[in-house]
Structure formats: C-alpha cells, structure tokens
Amino acid sequence: MNVPVEAFVILSMVLFTLGAMGVMLRKNAILVFMSVELMLNAANLALVAFAKQWNDIGGHTFVFFVMTVAAAEVAIGLALIVAIFRHKQSINIDDLHQMEG
C-alpha cells in the first residue's frame, strides 16, 4: 500500500480537533454528544493506524474496548438527556448551570 500511515494519523488529528471544537461550540447537548463520538472515532483511527505501523494487534483490541465504552456512554448519556429534557423541556446545555459555584 502506498498511502503512508502518517497520513491516517494526520486525518485522525484533524477529526479529533473538529470534534473538540464541536464540544466547545455547540449548545445542543445531543450535538455535543455527537462531537464526543467523533473525537472517539478519531482516536480509534489513530489507534488502528499505529497498530498497522507497529504491527501490533493490541491497537485493534483497544479500538474494540473504546467502542464498547462509547456504547455504554451513549446509552447513559442519552438517558440523561431524556431525563433532563423531561425535567427542563430543553436540551440546551447553557440552560444547565445549576452547578455554578
């Protein structure tokens, strides 16, 4: 294969940064969540790329774990969003600042 592994790493960096921007900028809680998923995906991509580079299948294993954790996180997170929405009739995260010190 001619595509260097470095290219995949760069792609993953870009996606990660985009995800991070999403987390910071979007006010819709669901979108924030989706941005987090994007970040996780970028990390996964990097893991797979490094696994390829160093011929170590452990990277794939960790992708697997990350996916599992992401699934759990999504389940809980969405349940929380639903609960918050039921309570506040809004999923704008700027509405949720009861925890201010």
Place this chain on the structure above:
Amino acid sequence: MHTETYPQLIPLVILIPALGAFINIFWGSKLTERVSGLIGITAAVLTFIISVLIFSHLNGHHGTGSVINPVIFQTWLRIDSIGLDIPWQFRVDPLTAVMLLVVTGVGSLIHIYSMGYMHGDKKFSRFFAYLNLFMMFMLLLVTSNNFLMLFVGWEGVGVMSYLLIGFNWDKGGALGWKNSNAARKAMIVNRVGDFGVLMAIFMIFWTFGTLTFYQPGETANVCYAREVNNLGACAEESHSEGEAAAAEGETAAAEGDHSEGETVAEAEGDHSEGEAAAAEGETVAEAEGDHSEGETAEGEGDHSEGETAAAEGDHSEGETAEGEGGHGGEPVVLADVDNSKFASYTDLGVFGQTAHYMSLEEGSPERLVQFGTLALDFKTVLFIIVLFLLLGVAGKSAQIPLFVWLPDAMAGPTPVSALMHAATMVTAGVFLLIRSNVFLDYVPEARLVIAIIGSVTALMAGFIALGQWDIKRVLAFSTVSQLGFMVAAVGLGAYVAALFHLATHAVFKALLFLGSGSVIHGVEHGHHHVHAHGNGPGHGHGNGPDDHHDAHDEHVDEAFDPQDMRNMGGLASRMPITYWTYLFGTFALAGLPFFAGFWSKDEILADAFHEALEGHLLLDNLAGYIVLGLLLVAAGFTAFYMWRQVQMVFHGDPRTEAAASAPESSAWMTIPLLVLAFFSFTVGFVNVPKYTPIFSGFMGIQDYEFKHFLESAIPSVTLKESLAFNTPLALLAVVIAFSAIALSHSIYGGNKAVQGRRDPLHVNRSTRQMWSLANARLYWDEIYFRLIENPYNRLSKFLYEVVDWRFLHDYFHDSVLKAGYDSMGKLLAKPFDLGIIDGTVNGVGALVRLLSGRVRVVQTGYVRVYAVILLLGVVAVLLIMLLPLLQVQAGS
C-alpha cells in the same frame, strides 16, 4: 451371663440425669407437673437399672475394677508444658458400685416421693431438674477415676445443695430470708472444706504427677487378685502396714522376704505376723494370743481354700465359677494382676505410687518430695494431704468444726433433706476417705485424728439432738452423729464398716426423713384444714383436696410451725403407714437387733474394740479406746432421742387441732416409705459377721458378703482378719439401746412428752442445765458468731466505712483525684483546647473559605466553559510533554 459390656454403660449414668435435667430446665415450664416429674423419675430409675447391671457384673467378677474411657472424652485437661494430662475416665469397682446403688436406689425412691410431696408447687419442674442435676453430679463424684473429676462432682453437689436448700427463698418475709441464709451458710462453710480438698489435690499432683486413682489395667488389690486367680497368696511378702497392696508385685520375694518381714514385724510389733504364720503352718514366737491365732488359722484356711479350689468354698462357689466363665477360659498369669506390666511406677495411679514410695527405705532420697526448697518425707506429705482431705470431709460430711451448716440445711424441702443432707451428698466426704484408703493405711497418725474427730462429732451431735424441738433438726443432728460414726470407722481403718454403715444409714435415714416429711405434710394439711374451717368458706379456701398445697405458702405468716414436735402428738392413729415405717427407721437407727443399723453400727463398735485391744500400733489402740467409748455413749443418745421423737410425734394425744386432723399422705409418698422400711430391715444382712448366732448360714445368708465384694477395691481388707461376731459387745450395745429407749419412754411416755411446751428434762431442775445446753446446740453458732462472724463483720464495716468511703471516696477520690483533674482540666481547657486546637481548626476553616471564595468564580456551571478549560489543560499538558522533543530538535 456375659456382663463384660456393662461397665461401658457408666457414662450413661451421668448422661441420663443430665438429659432429664436438660429437659426440665428448658421445657419444664411448658410441661405439666406429671410429665416433668415422670421425666425426673425415669432418669433416676434408668440410672438405678444401670447401677444394678454394673453391680451384677462386678459381683460375678470378684469385683475386679476397670477404668472406662468414654469415647467422646479422650482427654479432658491437658497442658503439655507441665505434663498435666487428666483424662475423663470412669472408675468402675465395688466401691463405685455400692455408692451407685445407694445413690440411685435411694435417689429413685426420693424422686417418687417428691412427686407427691412437691405436688402443687409452682417450681415443680425446677425441683426435679435440680434433683436430676444433683444425681448427675453425685454419680460423677462416685464414678470418677481421678481427684479432679471427683472434685467437679464435689462442687457440683455443693451447688445443687445450695440451690435446693434455698429452694424456697421466695417465701415471704423472714422465712424466705431464713431459707436463703441457710443456703448461703452451707455454701460458705463448704468453701472452707473445699479449700482443703483443693490443697490436697494440688499436693497430690505435685507429689505424684497425676491425679488418677488407678490407671487402666492396674490392679488395686494385688493380693486379692492373686488369690482369686490361683496365683498364690501373697501373705508372706506383705506384712507391715498392709503393704500387700504394693504395686511392686515381686514374685521372687518368697524366701528372702520372710526373714526380713519378721524383723520388720518384730520391730513394729506387727500383729499380722501371726496371720502369716498361721497360713504357713509355722509357729512364730511373736504370735499373740491363742484365741486370735486359732481363729485366724481356721478362718484363713477356710477362706483361701474356698477361693482357690473354686469348688466348695463357703461363699465363692457361684462367683468364682461365673467369673471364670466370664473370662472366656483365658488363663490369667501373674503379670496380668500384679501391675508388673507397667514399665515404671510412675505409670501407676496415685495409690499404686503410694505403695511404691512407702516400700522404700525411710530417708532414701527417692522418698523425699520437693516443695520448692523444702524437702519433705513422703509420709509427712501424705499426712498433710490426708489432713487437708479431712478438712474437706469435715465440710461436706458435717464434722467438727464445720458441721454447723447441716442443721440449717433442713430449711430445704424434706426430700432434699432426705436425699442430699442425709443419704447421699453428706456421705461424699466419707466416700472420699474410703476412696483414699491406701493413703490412710500408711498414716496412722492422721487416722487417729480422723477417729477422734468422728467420734467426738458423733457424741456431740447426739447430745445436741436431745434438746431439739424441730422434727427435722433432730434428724439433722442425728445425721451428723451417724456421719461421725462413719468417719470414726474410717479412722480405725475399718473402711468396710464405714461404707456398710453409710449404706444402711442412707436407707434408714432417708426413711426417717421421708417419714418426717410425711408428718410435716400431714400436719400442714391438717392445720390448713382446721384453718379453712375456722375462717369459713368466705375466705377463699376451698375444701377440696387440691387446696392443701396453698398451705405451703399461706401459713408462713402465722405462728404455727408444722415442724415443731410440740404441735404434734398422737399421729400414730392418723397416719398409720407413716407411723409404722417411722418406727422401723427408728429401730434401725437405734440399732435394735437385726435391723440394718444394728449390723452396721455393731461392726464399727467391733472394729473399735478390736483395734483397742489388738491394734498393731499404739495409735490404733488409742483410737480404738476413744472410738469405742464415745460411740457407745453416742449410740445410747441415739436410741434415746429417737424414742423421744417417736413419743412426741406419734404417741400420746394430739396437742393441736392440726395434729388431730392430719391425714395420711398419698401413695406417691407412702410407697417409697414402705420400700425403704423393708430395706431398713433387710439391708443389714448383706454383711453379717462370721459365727453370728442364728444367722450364720441361716436362709442362705453368707457372712461378710459385703466385705468380700469390696475386697478388690480396698487392699487392707485382705490383710486384716475378718472379725468374728463379738457377742459380748453386741449384747452391750443392745442393752444400751434398750435401756436408753426404756429411759426415754419413762421420761416421755404417754402424754408426758411435752409439759406446757416444755421438755420434761427442762422441767426437771436437775437436768435443766444440761437440756438447755443441748437445746442451745452447745452454743456453736454463738461461738462462731463471736469468733468469726462478728470480727469479720467489724472488719468489713471498718474497711467499708473508713477505708473505702472515708479514705478512698471522700479523701482520695474527691479531694486528691478530683482536684488534680480539675486543675489539669482547667489548664488544658483554656490555653490548649480553646487556643491551639480550636484555633487551628477554625483557622483552617477560614483559610479554606477565603481561598474558595476566589476559586469558586471559575465554577460557572456552564458545561461549554468547562470544556474549554479542559481542552486548555489538555493542550498545556501536551505541550509540556513535547517540550523535551523540541529541545532535542533544537539541539540537533
């Protein structure tokens, strides 16, 4: 009959009463009176059956004792570091068997009697639980194979005695106090005695390294075992002081030993030389008196022949044949019986070791016992041990000076008085002495002390009994007196006589107590009857038979005392069964001919007479004289006060309405009375002396059956000659008894028994002094009060008022400690607690508040801001991590 397995039943003797008590303790309140009573009775009767089985086994095996190791209790107490290993073992031998029969037999009857006597009592099941527990501990005491197990039983019966004396502690007012005080008195006085037993046990363990009586396989009486197994008598090698029991069992001693034995015999004036000579057919210069020699020769010949031939001996026909059948035909060799199979004498029990030590030369280093730096001769140690034991015996068996608790113990219910304080528990001390007979054999000095204490107690208690009004108190002092007889007999070395008297006394004294209980019960009932009528039906008492038990509770507040003989009289016609059985008991106790007491008391007197005239040692002679003299007088007292009691209770006219309307007791109570009355007459025939007129060979009665049965457990029996019936002495005793009765009858006969609630002896000016002395119980209690109780109380009061309150509380605590604490507390409170500790804590709090006030601004609560800050941190951390990389890059 195969009876080998019967001794294995012995743990059941403990377990069955324990089970009965267990049921009654935990479920007694839910059970009906009848069920819980039947449980108790069943447990007692079952143990009696087992006792009979064990007895039948021993009777068929020449009483060969065995040691039973129950499966569940292989080791009991074990401390390896000091070599303490006390197994839980039972000893089954004739001594145990006799005690088993006495305890379970009399115990069973008293259980049955209690069913009637305690009817209606609200603590009925508890009473039976206590009785069962008492049986358990008493049986543990008599079946134990070491001093510690014996002591467990000893203390156990003590506790049960305490609980049962104070059984009616909840009676209202003074009576309840009287009951519980009596229980406490018994407990405290017995502690003094128990101290002696404990000391003796400690010394025994120190001296012997073990507490076991006999190890498994050990033969207690080697000579007897040799005789019955056709291994030759050991009369030759066993002279002085009954060392026949010596566990050495040397067989080669036949030749050299003879001359040696002679010298010893001469030096010590040993009488048994004659016996040995007679058996050998030689004439020895030292033989004493043709009478005894001839008798001995004949007796010995007849005796040993019968044993050895096993064919036509006068008493051993059936037994020997049966015994040998039981052995399964295996030949018995000498090594089986003479304890030579034990590698070392230290493997033997305490008695075997005693014989070994005493066979050593006096002054040899082995005979010395080290107590720290103090080295005592073995015999001295033994003397001290026996004296300590005697202290315990004085407590348990109510001897001078510790007898004072027993009369008070009559506060307990009458069956308890009969079972524990007459028939069984109080004889534990005598049993302990008989069990330790090997010890006693070697210390005639101690025996003299025992004999004196016993006979003085007998006389003193008999005297006090003359002046008592309380029907049970008379019997209590009578018990003390009779126990004195037994102890005196032990002091003479007449263990069989002591045990014989113990057994017969158990029967007839139980009978007397139960009879008195029946009388009291009747009088109470009669009183209640009268009382109920007097108050009319409106009082709430019905006329029904069920009501009488309320009398136990209701009449305490009235002046009427149902136990006072002055309130009785003429009961013979009201209570005929009680009367006749009581009369049997009285005759037995008084020693009228052919009643049980006659045989047993007479044997003690005969032994005393024998020791006095023919004792080997001066000490024995002395003991014999003292015992004989005192006991003859005491026997006279016995007959006198018993007849006085019969007169007061049963004869004459009723002195109160209660007595006039007293009914006969129920069958539960009268049947045991009848059974006991029957045995009070017959039990004496088990140990008829030889050459007794009329009875020798009469109706299959064998002479000294009891003695032969016990022979395997008491070594000295084999060595002493069996006494012939001493006709002059017996006549003398009978004459004394009859004349005492006659005298008593002349004083108390008819309606003269009580004159205006005063005793005729008190009315009579010449005897008033003496009677008052007896009535006041020789001021024993007062003396104890002056000498011990009062000073003790004063000391307590001093310690309590002055030392504890004034010094410790008022001064030390309140002034010194409190002031110190106060000043220190003030010091700590102001500068230290408030300043440093509070300051620190508050300072930390204030600091946190100050800082957090600044920081909390950051916590806006907006998630996106947090995300930005988080990412800022991430970038920062990344850059910091990458800094070295940059430096490398710059460097290269």
Place this chain on the structure above:
Amino acid sequence: MGVDVLLFLVVGALAVGCAIGMLISDNAVHSALFLIANFGCVAFMYLMLDAPFIAMVQIAVYAGAIMVLFLFVIMLLGAEQSHDTTTVTFRWLTGAATILGASLLFALGLPLVIGGFQLPETAGRAPLLRVVNAGVSLVRTQEIAPAEPAAAATADPAATAEAPAAAPAEVVRFSGEVQVTLTGGSLSEPLVLNNVPFGEATDFFDVPAGDYTVQLLRQEDGQIMAAPYPLTLAADSVTTLTLFGEYDFEARKLLKLVPVANSLAQVGNDEGRFILFNAYTPQTLSFIDLGPDQAINTTTRDGATVLLDTVIAADIAFEGAPVTGTYREGTYSLALINSDLEIIHRLDNYTITADTEKTLLLMPDGEQPVPADADPDSGGIQFPAGFTFRSTVLPGLVFDTEPSFGSPLGIGRILFTVYLLPVNLVGLLLLVALVGVIVISRPSGEKQERRANIRRRVSRPLVNVIAQQTGGEVTTETPKLGSGDGS
C-alpha cells in the same frame, strides 16, 4: 500516485467535510446524518489499514446502532432545532475555541512535524542467524602459500594442503573447522563463533539488526580464508549463512558466503516448506517425490524424456539463489536428481511436517580428490566417477502460525487470552450502563401513583355505565365506588 492514494485523499476529504458539516449544521438530524457519513469514511480508512473486522464493527455498531439511537432520541425529544433560551451568550467562546482548536492541532501534529512526517519504525524481532560450514574449497596451494604469515609445518589436513607448495596444479579441499567473526552493526565488540565444524550448522542466535562484516578464519592457525564479506540483517529475518568453497583466482578468495534467507511466512494448509541450496555440484538439480515405487519414472514423449514424478522444486543451480518448494505433510521418498535424471541424493521415508521450514543443503561428502585440471571459470567442473555428495537437512523452523493481522480470528484470540480481564470488565460496564439507563429513565414513584389514580378515576364511571346499561342491577361491594343503587 496510485489509486489507493487517490482513494485516501477523496475519502479523507469526505470525512473531514462530513465532520465540518456535522459541526455547522443547525438541524440536529442533519448533523447525525453527517456523522454517519463520517463514520462510514472512517470505516473505509480502517479497511485501508488492514483492519477489516474493526471496519465492520464500526459500520454495525457506530453507524448502525449508536447513531440510530441518537436519531431516535432526537426525534423523540423533537430537538432538531435547539432554541436558545438562555440570556448568557459566550461571544468570547467562539474565538477561544478556535484558538484552542488550532493549538490542539498544533500540539498533536508537533511530534509528527519534528519526526519529519515519519513515524518511527518498529524495532521488530531481532534477526536470527546461523552459520553452516559447507566447507569445500578448491585451493591452488602455491598461490595461497605466500599469503600465509606463519606457515608452520603441521600434520593436519591444512598443513598437508600447504606442504606440497611445489606442485602448482594440485587442488585440495579444506574441510576442517572454521572461526567466524561478525563485526559492525550495533555490536560493541566482534561476535566470534569458534569451532564451526564441517558439514554442520550452529543453532540460531539473536543478532541486532544492522550491517555486518563477516570474517572467516581457519580455526587451527587463524589463517584468513576469505575477504571480509558484507552481510545485512533486517529485523524479523531469519538467515542461514552458508560457507562453502569457491576459488577466485584473481582475488585469491577462498570461501564464499551465501546467506540463505529463511522465511517464516505461512504456506498453505498442512504444507511444509523446503529451501534448497546447491552448495557444491556444478549441475542444475531438481527435487522430486519418487512416489510409492521409490524410483524415477519416466516416459518418452515426442522423443524427449519426460519425468513422471512430482517435482517439488526445480532449477536448483550451483551457487544459485536458494530455491523454495512446498509440499504437503506426510512421509515420502524424496530425491535430488540432475538433469540427466540421475539420483544425486535421496531421502527415504522422509517425513514432512506441516508449518515447518527445512533448509536442504547439498555439499560434498568428506575429502575426495578433485581433478587437477578443474577450471571453475569454465563453467563446470568435471567430477570423476565416485565423487559423492551429501545433502544436509538443517534443523527446521516452525512457522509463525498466528492468524493474519487484523482478522476477526486474530482479534478474537487476543481478546480472549491476553485481554480476558478487560473484556469481562467491559461486559460488566455494559451491564452497569444497562441498569443505569433503567434507573435514570424510570418514571418517578409519584407519577406512577398518579397514573394509578387516573386509572381508578376512569373505572368509576365505567361501573356507572355498566350499571345503567344493565338496568341498575349491578351492585358493587364498596360504597365508595358509588352507583350501586342503580338509579
């Protein structure tokens, strides 16, 4: 620029575009659809990175399950458009986020920039090396003799080789022990192998990867036998270094080294591999299976003789490149034959084991006279009759039987062996998440009660209705429910 690079660029651009689309889209549903597309692109990337299993899981779990869940929740809440209700607006946040994003990208990319866009290579497994002394040389002694510094007269074969220095045309062979020295690479001091005997191989040993120089000395006197010979050992390689004779008259080089690369790559199922190397005979050989008759079977077709037996490997040229042949496991009679169909060497009842590689070296058997006029440069030496060879089958190497990289089998195996505990923990985590979801989204008890009340309220009129419809005959037990009188 290959097609894969093109694909990468297109799909990568698509991925980034989708991500940006997700970010800037106002409609949450659109965002979700963009994200799904992005996940698909990433899955394609996984495929390019030899991770087919992960790619499939990505499609199924992420793009499928998780995103469907997202869409479901968005639809459920009707939250397609997020409406701003807050008064607070963080205007500074956009700028800060942009700066932070840029610096994050910078920080992430910094190592790559420093490394010159080159990821460090994996160290790999250290190369394995073994040395075989095939030890035959053709020596023209009078020419080598002056080069010897210490030509002591000894009685050994080497000495006898030197002694007749006067005989110019004589050729002897050396078949004694040699000493091999490796220098260079990352070795701090030379690696010396002493006493490598003739005809045998050393065990494999680890050598750091790198470039080496091999020096050969005669063991007995330390005479240099060959010019330093370069050898490159790469990571993960397995090499059999074969020393055998060739005479170079001009360079006066006595020995020749041929590194035979062993391979641990898997061959077909149940097959073993042979690596054959002709170290002596100047003929081209073939390696054949003699078949059950254990003899060469030929037939004549079109005037030419055709071999009927199975050929495992052909064209094994003298000093040529090692030839690889694979054959199914089993017990066979194998033979090396020359082009004239003569058996040079045979291996009877030889067992081939699956997943095993064997190196088969052909070399002369012991000391034998060589024709004096042999001229290696002529392209072939004529061996006299009776000149024997032997083939040495060196100890085999067992293949790496790991499943191929990135396959479900490979991932599954490692998950359930090395990572068994994490797998269990993750399973537990999922269970906790399940319970958590139930707890979080359960309606509160108060509401439940209210619902029950509603149901009861509904039921009351129902009773009334029934009562009315049935002519008022319905009586209820509880007066609370009313209408029992059927008015």
